[in-house]
Amino acid sequence: MGYTPSAIARAMSTRRTHTVGLVVTTIADPFVAEVVRGVEETALDRGYNVILCDSTGDPSREIAAVRTLREKWVDAVIVTSSWVGDFYAQLAEIRVPVVLINNQQAGEYSFSVRNDDLHGGHLAGQYLLEIGHRHIAYVTGPAQATSSWLRLEGCQDVLHQAGTEIPQEWVAQGDGRPRSGECAVASLLGQWSRPSAIFCYNDMTAMGVLRAVKARGLSVPRDISILGYDDIAAAPYLDPPLTTIAQAKYILGQKALEMALDLIQGRPVADILLQPQLIVRESCAAPGQRL
Amino acid sequence: MGYTPSAIARAMSTRRTHTVGLVVTTIADPFVAEVVRGVEETALDRGYNVILCDSTGDPSREIAAVRTLREKWVDAVIVTSSWVGDFYAQLAEIRVPVVLINNQQAGEYSFSVRNDDLHGGHLAGQYLLEIGHRHIAYVTGPAQATSSWLRLEGCQDVLHQAGTEIPQEWVAQGDGRPRSGECAVASLLGQWSRPSAIFCYNDMTAMGVLRAVKARGLSVPRDISILGYDDIAAAPYLDPPLTTIAQAKYILGQKALEMALDLIQGRPVADILLQPQLIVRESCAAPGQRL
DNA sequence: TTGTACGCGTTATCAA
DNA sequence: TTGATAACGCGTACAA
Numbered sequence: 001m002g003y004t005p006s007a008i009a010r011a012m013s014t015r016r017t018h019t020v021g022l023v024v025t026t027i028a029d030p031f032v033a034e035v036v037r038g039v040e041e042t043a044l045d046r047g048y049n050v051i052l053c054d055s056t057g058d059p060s061r062e063i064a065a066v067r068t069l070r071e072k073w074v075d076a077v078i079v080t081s082s083w084v085g086d087f088y089a090q091l092a093e094i095r096v097p098v099v100l101i102n103n104q105q106a107g108e109y110s111f112s113v114r115n116d117d118l119h120g121g122h123l124a125g126q127y128l129l130e131i132g133h134r135h136i137a138y139v140t141g142p143a144q145a146t147s148s149w150l151r152l153e154g155c156q157d158v159l160h161q162a163g164t165e166i167p168q169e170w171v172a173q174g175d176g177r178p179r180s181g182e183c184a185v186a187s188l189l190g191q192w193s194r195p196s197a198i199f200c201y202n203d204m205t206a207m208g209v210l211r212a213v214k215a216r217g218l219s220v221p222r223d224i225s226i227l228g229y230d231d232i233a234a235a236p237y238l239d240p241p242l243t244t245i246a247q248a249k250y251i252l253g254q255k256a257l258e259m260a261l262d263l264i265q266g267r268p269v270a271d272i273l274l275q276p277q278l279i280v281r282e283s284c285a286a287p288g289q290r291l
Numbered sequence: 292m293g294y295t296p297s298a299i300a301r302a303m304s305t306r307r308t309h310t311v312g313l314v315v316t317t318i319a320d321p322f323v324a325e326v327v328r329g330v331e332e333t334a335l336d337r338g339y340n341v342i343l344c345d346s347t348g349d350p351s352r353e354i355a356a357v358r359t360l361r362e363k364w365v366d367a368v369i370v371t372s373s374w375v376g377d378f379y380a381q382l383a384e385i386r387v388p389v390v391l392i393n394n395q396q397a398g399e400y401s402f403s404v405r406n407d408d409l410h411g412g413h414l415a416g417q418y419l420l421e422i423g424h425r426h427i428a429y430v431t432g433p434a435q436a437t438s439s440w441l442r443l444e445g446c447q448d449v450l451h452q453a454g455t456e457i458p459q460e461w462v463a464q465g466d467g468r469p470r471s472g473e474c475a476v477a478s479l480l481g482q483w484s485r486p487s488a489i490f491c492y493n494d495m496t497a498m499g500v501l502r503a504v505k506a507r508g509l510s511v512p513r514d515i516s517i518l519g520y521d522d523i524a525a526a527p528y529l530d531p532p533l534t535t536i537a538q539a540k541y542i543l544g545q546k547a548l549e550m551a552l553d554l555i556q557g558r559p560v561a562d563i564l565l566q567p568q569l570i571v572r573e574s575c576a577a578p579g580q581r582l
Numbered sequence: 583t584t585g586t587a588c589g590c591g592t593t594a595t596c597a598a
Numbered sequence: 599t600t601g602a603t604a605a606c607g608c609g610t611a612c613a614a
Contacts, residue, residue, distance in 0.1 A: 007362040008308065009591030011299050012606050019342070019363070027331065028524065033324045040318065040345045044352065049359055051310070052343040054331045061335065068340055071298040072310070178528055207528040214530070233319070237469055237498040239505070239530035300607035303590045 011073060020260055021069035021077040023053040023062065029176065030232040031202060031249055035080055035101060038253020046261060048075075055081065057142070066090045076260035079103070097263030099256050102147050111263065113255045113272040115247045117147045120276035121154020123245055124199050124227055127278055129162050132286040133197040133225065137170035139184040139209060141201035145176070148201045151229060155199055170195055174205045181208025189216060196287035197225040203232045203244055210238060210283070221285035231279050241281035248274050302364060311551055312360035312368040314344040314353065320467065321523040322493060322540055326371055326392060329544020337552060339366075346372065348433070357381045367551035370394070388554030390547050393438050402554065404546045404563040406538045408438045411567035412445020414536055415490050415518055418569055420453050423577040424488040424516065428461035430475040430500060432492035436467070439492045442520060446490055461486055465496045472499025480507060487578035488516040494523045494535055501529060501574065512576035522570050532572035539565050 011017040022039055024032050036052065043050050051074060053065035062081070067090075069077055076097040091098050091110065098110035102117070128136055138155065141148035152171065159165045169191065172184035181200060185208075188195065198213075200206040206228035213224050220226055220240055228235060231246035255272050262269045302308040313330055315323050327343065334341045342365060344356035353372070358381075360368055367388040382389050382401065389401035393408070419427055429446065432439035443462065450456045460482065463475035472491060476499075479486065489504075491497040497519035504515050511517055511531055519526060522537035546563050553560045 004358070004361050006364065006591055007359070008299060008302050008364050009606095010593075012303055012591070013593040015606075017299065027318070027324050027328045028321075030319075030321060030324075033318050033321075036343070037318045037345055040343055041347065044344065044355065044359075047359075049342045049344070049363065051340045052327070052331055053335065053340070054328055056332065064335065067295070068298070068335075068338075070295050072340065073297060073299050178524070204524075207525065211528050211530075233469070233495075234498065234525045234528075237502050237525075237529065239502075297607055300590090301609070303607075304609040306590080 015073070017073045017075055018047060019049045019051060019072065019074050020257070021053060021065070021072075021074040022050045022080070023055055023065050023069075023077065024080040025055055025057045027052070027054050029204060030234065031204075031230045031247070032080060034232075034249035035253040035256075038250040039078060039257040040253075042254045042257045046257070048257075048261070057081070063090055066094055070094050070096075075264045078256050078260055097260060099259050099263065101252055101256050104146065111259060111269055111271055113252060113259055113274070115147070115252065115274050115276055117150035117276075118154040118157075120229060120245045120247075121151040121156070122158050123276060123278045124151070124229070125155035125158030127280075128197050128199065128225070128227065128284065129158060131225075131284060134164050135193075135195045135197070135287075136166050137172065137188050137195035137198045138166050139172045139174040139181060139188075139198060139200045139205050141174060141176040141205070143173065145201075151199075151201065174201055176202055176204060178204050178208035178211075181205040181210075182212040183208075185209050185212035185216070189213070189218075195224070197227065197284065199227045201229060203228040203230045203235050203242060206242055206244070206283075207234070207238060210242070221283050222288060225284035225287070227284055235279075236281065238283070240283045243281045243284040244279050246277045246279045306364070308364045308366055309338060310340045310342060310363065310365050311548070312344060312356070312363075312365040313341045313371070314346055314356050314360075314368065315371040316346055316348045318343070318345050320495065321525065322521045322538070323371060325523075325540035326544040326547075329541040330369055330548040331544075333545045333548045337548070339548075339552070348372070354381055357385055361385050361387075366555045369547050369551055388551060390550050390554065392543055392547050395437065402550060402560055402562055404543060404550055404565070406438070406543065406565050406567055408441035408567075409445040409448075411520060411536045411538075412442040412447070413449050414567060414569045415442070415520070416446035416449030418571075419488050419490065419516070419518065419575065420449060422516075422575060425455050426484075426486045426488070426578075427457050428463065428479050428486035428489045429457050430463045430465040430472055430479075430489060430491045430496050432465060432467040432496070434464065436492075442490075442492065465492055467493055467495055469495050469499035469502070472496040472501075473503040474499075476500050476503035476507070480504070480509075486515070488518065488575065490518045492520060494519040494521045494526050494533060497533055497535070497574075498525070498529060501533070512574055513579055516575035516578070518575055526570075527572065529574070531574045534572045534575040535570050537568045537570045
């Protein structure tokens, strides 16, 4: 018949809404979109719904988001800001479980599921070294994104062991979007000496780097190798297909939701660390003659 | 102070949750992601939240989604399934306003905001004709997506006026994802005669088509022109940069949410039709000599 | 103006 | 085991 029980009334008496909040910096990034898909689909399977909050990285929106999530009595909140910052204080005050994705700020209030960015950096450095690169540049993500620095650090670790490193002047500031990749190339290739490989914070950045490098008449990977991170859907369709470090994006979201559920039911949980994987395509090759 | 009013209790007495439901076929498509961003961000600005439901195109999940949305007393629901199908019956029974995005099934229960796909098809046909193409192929989207057929129809309209058309054997079935574009090319270019231009349902499909065409040793746009639809973020970064018909994705979402709000407050509303726009980049050019 | 009682739909508790 | 009833927290309407 046409009767529908009210989840609102039920929430009133059980104090459980069967709803979790998901706050992301931007849904426009394909990496984030996949994570969202992971939490959303498994939530639906488990009888939960998710309220999505796109913060645009704007701190005031983040504050507003957690406030309304709290008002709506979400049973847990999952956060995919790479930088939690001040906003973390807000999270601590919310009276529900918090799970952080790709952020290690996990304290006593919250747990995290993340990709092993340090190891991702290792894989990157190791591979570039292996195929013969010694002059490597890095294009960062947003300055507040700890994962960006972790990837760089991992890469440096490996390079140091091989007696080389990414010099200060070859780490260019980006923001995780293609445009910033293009700008980074301008600063990187405007120098007297140029790298033979560019490791990028993510694939979106790599897209921009790729285009800018080719626009300068350079060939990829013959003149310059480009290495991405994330393995977004578009990566195989770039020209050349992008070699990249893959994160298990969907799984990241799925695990985060499952952890949130465990927390809600009071089950013990432990932080989760997922291992990235090198995907060899064609944007990296042995360096040619150096100028 | 540490006091937070309860939106649940408020909903109990006012019967308003200040929450809208958004059901999409998949958040993995960049086009959809932008639409989601549009509704989510303007919702937050207006003091509303959105519950996201990713149906995966699976009818049973769609049913489940609208049921829980109804139970949670969402004030309105916005739908971005290109094919509403049986699921439309469910929507009719839900007692809240429904706004459909890019779907014209709008009846007495619901309203729609959509992109003028027919005109988009016109723009596509017109442009290809203008630069000299007479032998054009089309790669469709999912069979149930009315927008796919509308785009084809619009293109055919213009072609007919010029005394030509897309022949039956040159409309290849796709599903809106890159992989299907690659498969389509296999069937299209395996024929005795080949098109000089391929119009694609969307940019994701075009990405696959582009790759497959190049994999066959053909040059784009010299040998074959490729025209996309949507203008996703990756479009300018393909090689060659993709010429495409742009939809105002963010606006689509924004208008949909505003319409939902109008409906909630009982204000009169009218369907909205947004105009697409041709974005000329480099994947289309005049056809060369024909074989 | 300020205050008090009731309703909302469900669950949970307690009495029969 | 079944059936009645309090409580959940906020709006609202009515009374003072």
